[in-house]
Amino acid sequence: ETGVTQTPRHLVMGMTNKKSLKCEQHLGHNAMYWYKQSAKKPLELMFVYNFKEQTENNSVPSRFSPECPNSSHLFLHLHTLQPEDSALYLCASSQTHANYEQYFGPGTRLTVT
Amino acid sequence: DQQVKQNSPSLSVQEGRISILNCDYTNSMFDYFLWYKKYPAEGPTFLISISSIKDKNEDGRFTVFLNKSAKHLSLHIVPSQPGDSAVYFCAASMAGGGNKLTFGTGTQLKVEL
Secondary structure: OOOEEEEOOEEEEOOOOEEEEEEEEOOOOOEEEEEEEOOOOOOEEEEEEEOOEEEEEOOOOOOEEEEEEEOOEEEEEEEOOOHHHOEEEEEEEEOOOOOOOOEEOOOEEEEEO | OOOEEOOOOEEEEEOOOOEEEEEEEOOOOEEEEEEEEEOOOOOOEEEEEEEOOOOEEEEOOEEEEEEOOOOEEEEEEOOOOHHHOEEEEEEEEEOOOOOOOEEOOOEEEEEEO
């Protein structure tokens, strides 16, 4: 596997479910990100991890819980979501320094029913 | 308040002609700008970037121009090819902002035969 992979690619969940999104990068990067893309809106940064430490939480509701066990893996744990949380969730990675391009995974299309 | 704006949601160009995609920003602290391309069912892929110390950067068929006084940048694709049909996102970052990117809403480019 190369680049940034995300699983699952599609997820349908009820509002009372608990699920997790997984991201893995094979690029040797030490920064990882979660973004949300809703229809007709720009990509919204959710969380940033540098060297496994969370350095940014962009006022994300607590029903989204990230986890970064090492520099190659990133999870987004989901619980008691709302229908408005339905979106494309994208993971990205980069070197930790500013002005390095971020490499994106294909995303997980989440539908909350 | 959207700090990076792409006011044209779509653009249609004939094969072989020039495609010009525009982006405006409001935050004068931004000092590094990137363009990403996104195909359906894939994550955004990095295309080209420019630092605020430059006003032009060229890579093959792709050239990015930066006008700091107007807070405007543009991406030129010459000649346009059908494979260039995708959504193009403009993104910006700032020194001291860590590795956070602020994205525009994207422009759908369609290159017609």
